[in-house]
Amino acid sequence: MKAGLTWIFLLLTTPMFAQLTVREQFEKIKTPQEAQKFIDANQPLKPTLLHLTLGKDTTLIDKRLLRQKKGDVFSVGYVTYLVLDGTEEVNYxxxxxxxxxxxxxxxxxxxxxxxxxxxxxxxxxxxxxxxxxxxxxxxxxxxxxxxxxxxxxxxxxxxxxxxxxxxxxxxxxxxxxxxxxxxxxxxxxxxxxxxxxxxxxxx
Missing domain, CATH: 3.10.50.40 (Chitinase A; domain 3)
Structure with missing residues (x-):
């Protein structure tokens, strides 16, 4: 009986320890230091930091990223992106x-x-x-x-x-x-x- 209860307990608690999705992890990242920790701990996911400039980086995904604001997270296919930081200046x-x-x-x-x-x-x-x-x-x-x-x-x-x-x-x-x-x-x-x-x- 005790073994059966232990098994039920394990079944009920296992989801609590389920691995967070990449998106969920990205939503928790707020600083460059936290981003670097994610990179160091998740090498199989091939994480990297991209530095993009409006007018210079012109692929479709680059243009989409440059339309986002700081903190935005979204996925394209099986790749997820987090806009970690950004600066914008308008000159006249x-x-x-x-x-x-x-x-x-x-x-x-x-x-x-x-x-x-x-x-x-x-x-x-x-x-x-x-x-x-x-x-x-x-x-x-x-x-x-x-x-x-x-x-x-x-x-x-x-x-x-x-x-x-x-x-x-x-x-x-x-x-x-x-x-x-x-x-x-x-x-x-x-x-x-x-x-x-x-x-x-x-x-």
Whole structure:
């Protein structure tokens, strides 16, 4: 009788000790150190770390991985992937004309905005308009170069550029500083994304 009870106990408790699936194990991994422990302990599954860059890695699975966010786990066939880490940065580029509201009256600022917009609509290049009208003495024809964050341009400027599409011309005002910009977005946004992925055979 005792042997029979022992056997039943073993049958009931065995599932508790069943091996976790690869997916279940991946869902518990949060750090590079935990990923390395998994790699070291599961060599038969051929685990590896992949480092992918948007625009550089272009296979179908690479593109799918680069669309995921940190922490995502999914399987393709009999291979499972975990997006372990990632960074993403969006850069913007535009040309601008700066009008100094501390030197001009509000009516003068509005008048210059209208004149500049009219000349731009008639085909005058924005480079020439910047050289002619900008009041900050820049020597780049108003070209911001690629920028990210507020290290170069005010937040209001970046937010406005982000919302517009290439070739749009628009106004940006920073009232508390009396800064006024006429801006032309000159390039599509440049997205930089890199991810680290843990890959292993199994589901």
């Amino acid at each position: 580029r535009s040309n601008y004309i700066f009008l100094d509201g501390s030197s001009l009256s509000p009516s003068e600022v509005d008048s210059l905005k209208k004149v500049i917009l009219q000349k731009a609509s008639e085909g005058t290049s924005f480079d020439k308009l910047s050289d002619q009208y900008t009041m900050d003495g820049n020597t780049t024809h108003g070209d911001t170069g690629w920028f990210f964050g507020e290290e170069m341009m005010p937040k209001e400027f970046q937010d406005a550029v982000q919302k517009h599409k290439k070739d749009d011309i628009f106004f940006v005002d920073v009232p508390e500083r009396q800064w006024h910009y006429i801006v032309k977005k000159t390039y599509d946004d440049q997205v930089k994304k890199e991810i680290t992925v843990l890959r292993a055979n199994g589901r």
